[in-house]
Amino acid sequence: MSKMIHTPGLVSVDDQSSTSSSFVIEPLQSGYGMTLGNSIRRVLLSSIAGAGVTSFKIEGATHEFTVVKGVKEDIVEIMQNLKRLRFRVYSDEPQTLRIVKKGSGVVSGKDIQGNADVEVVNTDQVIATIDDDKATLTMDLVVETGRGYRPIEESTATKQSDFIALDAIFSPVQRVRYKVEKTRVGQVTDLDRLSITVDTDGTITPRDAFEEASAILVNQYTALAGKTRVAAQEPAESGTGAMLGAPSDDNGLLNTSIEDLNLTARTTNALVNNDIHTIQDLFSLSDAELRDLKGFGSKALDEVKDKLAELEL
Numbered sequence: 370m371s372k373m374i375h376t377p378g379l380v381s382v383d384d385q386s387s388t389s390s391s392f393v394i395e396p397l398q399s400g401y402g403m404t405l406g407n408s409i410r411r412v413l414l415s416s417i418a419g420a421g422v423t424s425f426k427i428e429g430a431t432h433e434f435t436v437v438k439g440v441k442e443d444i445v446e447i448m449q450n451l452k453r454l455r456f457r458v459y460s461d462e463p464q465t466l467r468i469v470k471k472g473s474g475v476v477s478g479k480d481i482q483g484n485a486d487v488e489v490v491n492t493d494q495v496i497a498t499i500d501d502d503k504a505t506l507t508m509d510l511v512v513e514t515g516r517g518y519r520p521i522e523e524s525t526a527t528k529q530s531d532f533i534a535l536d537a538i539f540s541p542v543q544r545v546r547y548k549v550e551k552t553r554v555g556q557v558t559d560l561d562r563l564s565i566t567v568d569t570d571g572t573i574t575p576r577d578a579f580e581e582a583s584a585i586l587v588n589q590y591t592a593l594a595g596k597t598r599v600a601a602q603e604p605a606e607s608g609t610g611a612m613l614g615a616p617s618d619d620n621g622l623l624n625t626s627i628e629d630l631n632l633t634a635r636t637t638n639a640l641v642n643n644d645i646h647t648i649q650d651l652f653s654l655s656d657a658e659l660r661d662l663k664g665f666g667s668k669a670l671d672e673v674k675d676k677l678a679e680l681e682l
Contacts, residue, residue, distance in 0.1 A: 374398050374599065375560060377405075382576060388568060390575035395552050395562040402549035402561030409565060410545040412582040418661070419541040419572060420458040420514045422451045423524050424532040428507035433533055439504025442497050448535060450496045451510065454478055455541070455570045458514050459666035460486040468508040473499050476506055487512055488668065490571050515539040542578050544568040573667060574656075581657035622680060623649040630676050639664035648677070
């Protein structure tokens, strides 16, 4: 019997929706299903990059206990609604967005005046309700990127007297469930199969979140391992739902220049500025690594995927 530790493979990915996917990993050494499942779950819930409102200002309100004339909700209710807004942000810098709503009606995410670096995902999220035809609600929102949870005491808004700070939950992962079952390889029957289901808020795909969490763990363990390497068995063959690697290049397409793909100028410049010059360079990076490139983001990643699909890659 081999004394080497089994190396697992991602054998299937079931995309149940755009915000929910299940991943099956096997074969794992006995007991490793719980070890990997718990560690990946913790990283998914605490360390995936996201964005949220970290402070806001309402014209005529100086603190959270102020009553806003013509608005049904009090400031505390508005604060809770702002925390539920979800964004895709394509910049590392804090972004200030404005809402100006005149007359009675519901104020929601679609009323936020965005810019090229910010996209509101849940535009139907209610922020406030104006119940006076003559009233005008003017708000400024500061949206920042981060990981995990940031308490209100750490907000930069505490230094600005006219802004009200919010504690921010940046994580785009809403729920992670995992299950460990027994599996076998040949005569070895005490191996583990790990199934992980990831639900996100729509600002990132479950697959991207899963890859990012795995990459974070790899970086952490690699830093501790030093130069030590342990022999391992080859991973099992992946199923039809496994992650895609670089395709065959019968037509020589992988050497095609990024500038010849007719992508938008913003996406092209972001790739070239990060030393991504050919399609081959694209396939050398995971989705999570591409999305983390400076000036890149999920919107640009979707554009690149569409273009590669068009080229049947």
